[in-house]
Amino acid sequence: MRDRSGLSLEELHDETTYDRSYLHKLETGARLGSLEVMAALDKVYGTGDQLQQLWELARDDAFGSRYQRFMRLEREATVQYQYASSTIPGLLQTRAYATEVLEQARPRDAAALQEDVDARMSRQSILESEDAPYFRAMLDEAVFHRAASQPAVWLEQLEALLEWQKRPNVTLQLLPFSAGLHDLMGGSLTVLWLANGKAVAYLEGSKSGELVEDSGRVEELRLSYDLERDKALSPEQTTEFIQQLVKEIRSCLPAEPT
Incomplete structure (x- = not known):
């Protein structure tokens, strides 16, 4: 989604204030993130609540x-x-x-x-x-x-x-x-x-x-x-x-x- 928006990781960091390493881990699936983070990314990408909904679906996987x-x-x-x-x-x-x-x-x-x-x-x-x-x-x-x-x-x-x-x-x-x-x-x-x-x-x-x-x-x-x-x-x-x-x-x- 970041590639589609044309933003670099540095620019995404500037837009959200989240650490670059943390954002990279979100993109690679190493971190699930939180609903608050997904809301911030939805705002940057203009995707409504799409990422928030995907986060809620993925959340259950964190429990095994x-x-x-x-x-x-x-x-x-x-x-x-x-x-x-x-x-x-x-x-x-x-x-x-x-x-x-x-x-x-x-x-x-x-x-x-x-x-x-x-x-x-x-x-x-x-x-x-x-x-x-x-x-x-x-x-x-x-x-x-x-x-x-x-x-x-x-x-x-x-x-x-x-x-x-x-x-x-x-x-x-x-x-x-x-x-x-x-x-x-x-x-x-x-x-x-x-x-x-x-x-x-x-x-x-x-x-x-x-x-x-x-x-x-x-x-x-x-x-x-x-x-x-x-x-x-x-x-x-x-x-x-x-x-x-x-x-x-x-x-x-x-x-x-x-």
Whole structure:
């Protein structure tokens, strides 16, 4: 597209202010870029939102083939149940919290990190659309004992959870340590129910993921989820727990100037 426009790489740099090396990596496919970058290039090339649309299509590839199919199914689901053992579920994360989580996942440069954060944030539209699925998340108590490194980031994330809890299609429940040992420990589980009545599950560890479509295995995982949900705090108790954490963090932060 740059060749068609007659612009040199140097001229494109001048037009967009993006680093020449970064622009070259975008052209060769070494970088996916972000929606913001694509909007800037669309403006320079006069291509409307063509590059932005292509970016959205290519974005799924950043998650790998196994996760790619799961994400397509996620967008089709009418009901979604999640269990999280160590971090806030991606659909509920704030940008600052997501950035810190993804920074720890694997080494990457700033541009690649930003791409992954943008992709994660864009998924939240699933819960905010007019036909949003019913979403239930069961959060292990360990999630709340593994705070973000910056109190302000953690406070923002907890307050975001309280806002999510207010939505009619979102329910959050805390699974306390008193629930004891269980077979969902050590990873996360998502169960999706599709409009056609089919259910699928996704098991995710720190370095791997598995899409489960066998109905027998999905039913076993759903049963495991239900057994632990019976031990979880109610949504109201969970809200009170988070509110108490917010209160404790606020008491430790410097007072805002009046």
